[in-house]
Structures are given as structure tokens and as C-alpha cells.
Amino acid sequence: MASGDSKAADKGLQENQQNTTNEEDFAKDSYGNLPLIQSKEKNDRQLLPVRDVNEALAKQTIWVRGRLHTSRGKGKQCFFVIRHQSATIQAVLCVNENVSKPMVKFVANISKESIIDVEGEVSLAPTPIESCTQKNVELQVKKVFVVSAAEPRLPLLVEDAMRPDEPTTADGQAGPHVNQDTRLDNRVIDLRTPANQAIYRVEAGVCKLFRDTLDAKGFVEIHTPKIISAASEGGANVFQVTYFKSNAYLAQSPQFYKQMAIAADFGKVYTIGAVFRAEDSNTHRHLTEFVGLDLEMAFSYHYHEVVDTIGDLFTQIFKGLAERFATEIAIINKQYPCEPFEFVEPALRLEYKDGVALLADAGVQMGSEDDLTTENERILGGIVKKKYHTDFYILDKYPLAVRPFYTMPDPNNPKYSNSYDMFIRGEEILSGAQRVHDPQLLLERVKHHKINIDQIKAYIDAFRYGCPPHAGGGIGLERVLMLYLGLGNVRKTSMFPRDPKRVTP
């Protein structure tokens, strides 16, 4: 897995070490390895972010800090690219009255990914530098210091990791790629690619938009416990924890707790936090630990008040992403091209039975009370996209038989329920429902589902002292982002993913 140029880099390291024993060098104060930054003294030097270096700074001498992305030494000069987050700039170092040959050699031999402080004069690029984000300027380098050296043997190169999977150049030539396990094993390097820098900024944006939209609607953020005393939904797929001299479990969702917050008069609540599923599913869309965006809301008379709220929430998220993260999305699309995301306002809401009918029209047969298979969800997503021009829609009134015990039955048809899923590009990203808020009906449903009443006593008891009608839903953050960006694998949207085979790094 070592990069191809590691031998050359090893040689360079030796030469750099020898360098310190050389005879007097007139440029010796202009380059070298900085001592470890241990906060020995303060320094007022301004380090300019690479993304801010542009034509307006021409002829000014500035300092930047970044990684050595690539370098090419040719005799008396060295061209190198400095990368900081998603931004890159070309730097030029030439032997002159202030720059010595040993200095050029030193810089040419700095290992890739090392962090360097560079002083240089901003100059206009004679022709646009297509390989860098800062296309119209370059740095005429005066000083270079290594802040933190990377080992010369890198397990993967950022250059390779940032290459699109499908060659998009005219000549159809693709460079080396990095497979997913290598990326995840060396996540600290993999995360440095422009696409990854952008993905996790967009992910933060989804959370911010979720919260800001709900805050404006009067929701209260809450925090729910992850350690619970009993496997809440029947005992399957739950991780067990050794809890002092006893056992406990990891919560599969904040479901019960957000409902208790409703029974406790908080009215409208949301929570963002870790959710755990001990499911041995090794697919592109399953994780054993993911980030849940959960909300729950008391309503006045009809659960569609909540469905409309969630529909509008997604509209606001989609609008906000398009408005605030266009740059990041463009960077991601460059590595991972995908069809532009479409949505309609207000969000499309279909009934389950109408979805089944659409499938039947397309030749897909299924029972009216069967659950949708993943494959049928995808087909239906395609049909909906063609017919309604939206990649997001709501499917309402699922068959009661395929939903959890706490789902409110449809009062108008006992086969159905007041429950809904929401989809992006044909894959489920939210599951929700009106909940049973009456303890008697809840007990009936618990018995019908043959669930051990003792294990959920505290939950049922929560409804004995008055509870408003309420509905809500849970969103998988990583799935939303994977599908919105068309990334194809949920491991691309979890910074340190957990699946049945991976708990490191």
C-alpha cells in the first residue's frame, strides 16, 4: 500500500539530514525544520488561508500554512503545490540572490503531506493554473519551514484518493485509485481530500438546517440516554453493555424518550445523537452506529400537522443546502458525479395504496398489506421521479401489519395505519407515525405483537397521566447525505464508520 515514490522520498530524507552538516549556506535562515511548536513563545505572524490568496494580494508578501500536496524539483527550481483544506496554490522556488541551491534541494525533498509554513510574494499566474483552486495567482517563495513532517511512506496519496472513480478526462485515462478499506484504515489521510473536506461540511450543514428550521418552529432540543435497562423493541438487534454488576443495552432509537418528553409537556422536541443497531447487515446503507435526527411533536387534531411540518423541514434543508453549500456540492460532484437533486414544494405526499398501484401499473405485483422491498422502493422512486419530478417524497398510510406496536391504527381502515416513510432517490431516509398515546390501546397493541410487557412498563406508564396526541419520525443523517449527494455508500458519509466488521480507527 506504500506510495510509488517512497524510495525517492527516503533518499530525500537522508539528504535533508546530511544537509544540516553542510558548509555555510547564505540562505540557511530561510528554510529548515521548525522545532516542535510547544507554545514556547507567542508569534504575531498572520497565516493567510490558502483559499483567500487571490489577485487582490498581487505583489504582497504573505505567509501561508498548508500541506505539501505535490512537488517537482528540476535543478535550480522547484514547483510545489500547497494544500489547505479544499484549497490549493502553486508555489515557485528558484535559485536567486536569496535562495540557495541547498534550499531548493531541501524543499524538493520535503515529504508529501508535511505541514509547511511558506513565505512568498503573490504574483499573477502567466496562464491559469488548472490543477489548483487558486488559478490566477502563484507564490514566489522566499522561506519554507517544516512545521510537522509526514513520514515519507504514505499508505495512500491524497492525489489518488481525490480522483473520480470514472475517468472524465478526454483521453479516458484514469490514474491509480484507492479502495474503500485502504481509505477507511487510513482515514486521517483519506479525509483530507477536497471531496471529504466538503462532505463533512455539508453534513454539518444538514444538522444546522435541521436544528435552525425546528428551532424557528418552536421545537426544544433534548438529549436522551443511550444506555437503557431493557431491549426496547423485542430484544433483537440490540447491543448488550456490562453495567457494573448487571447488564444494560444500547438504545436503538430515542423513540421512547422523545415520546416521554411529549408526555412531559415539551410539546415539540428534537434530538441529534448516536443510534445503535446490532444488525449483521453488510450493505451499502447499514451501519451499526449512526447519527439519528429525531423529532416528535404534539399535534392538535390530525397527524398530518406533523407530516406537513416534516415535509417543510426537508424543503428547508434542500433549499438551504443549495443556497449555502453550492461550492462544497460542486467539489463533491467533481469526484462523485451525480444527477442534480430535484424536489417540489410542498413535498409530494402519496398514499401507500397508490404507491402499490403505481408499481402494479409498471408490472410489479405485491400484496396490498406487504411491506415494500428495498428493490420495490427503488422502482417506485424511479416512477415517482418520472411522474412528479421529485427525488424526495412522502409515502403515507402504511399497512398496520408492517409497523411497530406503538403505531396508531388508521381509524378509517383497520388494515392501514397513521404512519409514513420518506424517501430520497428511492431509498428510505425517515420512518415515522402517529403514536398510540392511550395506555389501553397501547397495551392491546403490545399484546397483539407478543411483546413482553414487563420490559416496557416504564414506557406504557408514561401515558397513564395524560398525554397529547403526537407523531414524529427518525432520520438517518448518513443516509440523507449519501442519497442527496448520490454517493452510493453510507461509509462515505460517516467520518469513522462502524459496521459488523469495522470498529477502527
Next chain:
Amino acid sequence: MASGDSKAADKGLQENQQNTTNEEDFAKDSYGNLPLIQSKEKNDRQLLPVRDVNEALAKQTIWVRGRLHTSRGKGKQCFFVIRHQSATIQAVLCVNENVSKPMVKFVANISKESIIDVEGEVSLAPTPIESCTQKNVELQVKKVFVVSAAEPRLPLLVEDAMRPDEPTTADGQAGPHVNQDTRLDNRVIDLRTPANQAIYRVEAGVCKLFRDTLDAKGFVEIHTPKIISAASEGGANVFQVTYFKSNAYLAQSPQFYKQMAIAADFGKVYTIGAVFRAEDSNTHRHLTEFVGLDLEMAFSYHYHEVVDTIGDLFTQIFKGLAERFATEIAIINKQYPCEPFEFVEPALRLEYKDGVALLADAGVQMGSEDDLTTENERILGGIVKKKYHTDFYILDKYPLAVRPFYTMPDPNNPKYSNSYDMFIRGEEILSGAQRVHDPQLLLERVKHHKINIDQIKAYIDAFRYGCPPHAGGGIGLERVLMLYLGLGNVRKTSMFPRDPKRVTP
């Protein structure tokens, strides 16, 4: 634990049931138990929040939904209080041409905490109603329907649960109190008190201020895994999880992951999430699961860049709370009186050795390299408050010996380190440091601390490919709120607290 009036309530329930068999009642359509709200049909009726009912609405007929907080039936009339979240309003029901005697009886017998829809005309109160938040208006009731009935036997009364611990009335008489375990065992009722409604709104405010302040400073929100492969800091105090056919652990902090995000070029990151400590500490300030507000930041040359950022973060939080949550804080202080919170801007920063000297001046002797005991922290907090008039301060440059292995040693004095704690009212709420970002020095420190290198290999490796100098810290959300509000127990600021003896509800 049943409330004193449960027998009367039982009797009332029977009478209410008999009521349905009575002869024709001219008001029969104006009261009763609503069928279960199962979203059978939509209803455009506007339910006004109780907090919004004021003089401006005088003579208007409105609908409100709330809980029956208290009621007093006297012959032909019934006075009752409707509570919605922190707001209460008095309602008056009198027999007249539209209100029958059976109706008054029905309402007088509704069990406390039941959720009711009430239609009434807003009238100006003849004298201010001191027992309600809406003091200048009352409702002349026309219709009352029970939306969700509470069981007549309540494990605790909200009236009792909202009473200040110390009697503050002139006569010094205190009513019944509710002890902490009863509260926590019946948290869904306990959380309905005005103080609890306010506490969790202020808690949401702390998180929002934390995020908004850091977003404005260019931080990126990240999510870090809670399931980890090895006990990160030596193996003590860590919960073990059964992970398929193997074992894993619950993260004691997001420390390693936020540092990896720094090594991965995110520059400035924060995360809010569950943190787990398998510590058998049964104190007022320990939880086994709490909410960590963590941040980490690359700096240019000195870790005080980070300390100043965190100091300003707290300033913004304190200012924001005072500005946006004055109402909630006043409600909380009513039940839990405490000294007003003082702070200075910029935040006070003292060196550890100067703190030790202040203690010595006050007659408290300790070794210069010893850690501060909880008791000495509190004494020092008192001294600082007296001298500098601040309840928040930063203690910098802790002895190296008492800090974790990844703490950067002080380059100017090997006995000390570039680390700091922050305090509110003399108790620690943040611990942080410049971290060792050099893999060689890190290995030395690991060996010095006799930690198993194999278990933290992925962590050490993260620094092999270049890492900027960085520092950060972790804040305990529940502690910040407990101390800021002077609540005295961290179980008062955790919605569903977890300690060695409690994992329910």
C-alpha cells in the same frame, strides 16, 4: 406515594361514568370525554397557547388546550387552573343558561393532569390572580372536553414538585415536598414543573449558543463514534459492549476522534454527544452517561489562541443566556433560589501556581505538583470570586504529572504542562490542553505513563503523516447548567439521568 386526594378522585371518576346514564342534559354537547384523537378528521380549530392569553383578547372567545392543574368545585361553580408548559390561567365555570349542574360536576371531577380542551371568553380579572402566570385575565368557560385523562392516583403532584425546597412565604409554612427518587421514578410528571420546563429550555440554549458561537468562528461540527475497539485511556472506567462475536467499548470522550479530525485538516471542530464513564461514583456531580460539548482547534503558534477562543465562547454563552433566557432563569430561581451569576470579560486566566499561592495565603497547604482536590477547587473558587468578582475563571498550566499522557509539556518548565481547567462557582466544567502532535514525543509520553501501545496504535499513527499543533477541551453540559443555575445536583439537569444505581426510566 399516591397523592392525598386520590380517594376523592376515584369517587369523581365513578360519578363521571354514571353521568353518561343521566337523563337529558341541555349542556350535554358542551362537555365530556373526547373519543381518542386518532386523526379521523381534520379540524381547523385554533388552540391558543395559554402563555399568549392576555388583556388584548378580552371579550374574545378562544380555545386552549392544557392540563387540569388544580380545581375547586363549590356547588354551582368550579374554579380550575389550566396549565400549559410553564403558563397557567384561571378558568371559571358557573351554572347558567348554557352550563348545567351535571357539567360543573363533570369538570370538578376531572382528574388532575388530564389534558383538556376548553372554550371560554377571556375576561379581565377583578384582582390580579397571584397563583397563575396569566395574572390579569381569566376564562369564563363555555365548553370542556377531556382529550387524555390522567389516572386519578398520581405518584406525585406537580403542585408539590414545583414547591421551593426552602419555604419563602412570610409564614414559613412549607407544603409537602417530593424527594429525588420519586421525581426520577416518575420523571414524566416531574418534568412538567415550571422549573423543569425552563431548565431543559436553558439547556437547549447552552447547546445552541455553543454551536452558534463556534460556527461563527469557523468551526465544523463533526460526529464521533461511541463504540470503540479498545479502552482508550488505560482501561479503567470503561463500559464493555458485546459486539457480535467480539467485544468493544463505549468511548469515554471524543478526544481521539476530534484530534484525528484535526490531523485530517478540518482545522477547528466541535461535537456534542453522549460520553460514558463506568465510574462507581455516587456524588452530586457524577453521571455514568452525560452530554459532552467537545471542541478541538489547530492553532498557529501558541495554545493560548485556543484558550482565548474557549474563554470567549463562555463569555458568549453567559451573555446569551442572560439576554435570551431571563424569563426561564427567573422561573428556575423561583423554585431554586441562587446567587446571581457574575463573570468578567475577557475571562480571568490564572496560572496553577498562582492558584496554589492564593490557597496558601488562605491557609490551605498543598504540594506544588499535587492535583487540586474537589474541596480545594471550591475554596479557590470562593477566593477568586471575592478577589476578582467572577464565578467563571480559567486555571492554566497544571502540573504535568496530574494530566493525561497526550498533554503537551510546558517547554519552559518540565514540571508543568500546557493544560487548563475551567471552573464555574468553584467546580470544574472543562478540562483541556495543548495535545502532543508529534508521534515521537507521544510515544515517549505513552511509555512514561506505562500505557499499552498496541491499544492506541491507530491514535499514534494519526500523527505520523503531519499534524498541526492543536489544543481543545471537553465540557460537561449537565455540570455547566447545574453550576450556572446553582442547582446542586447534576440529576436536575439530565432529563433521564444515568448513575451507577439508575438506568430507568
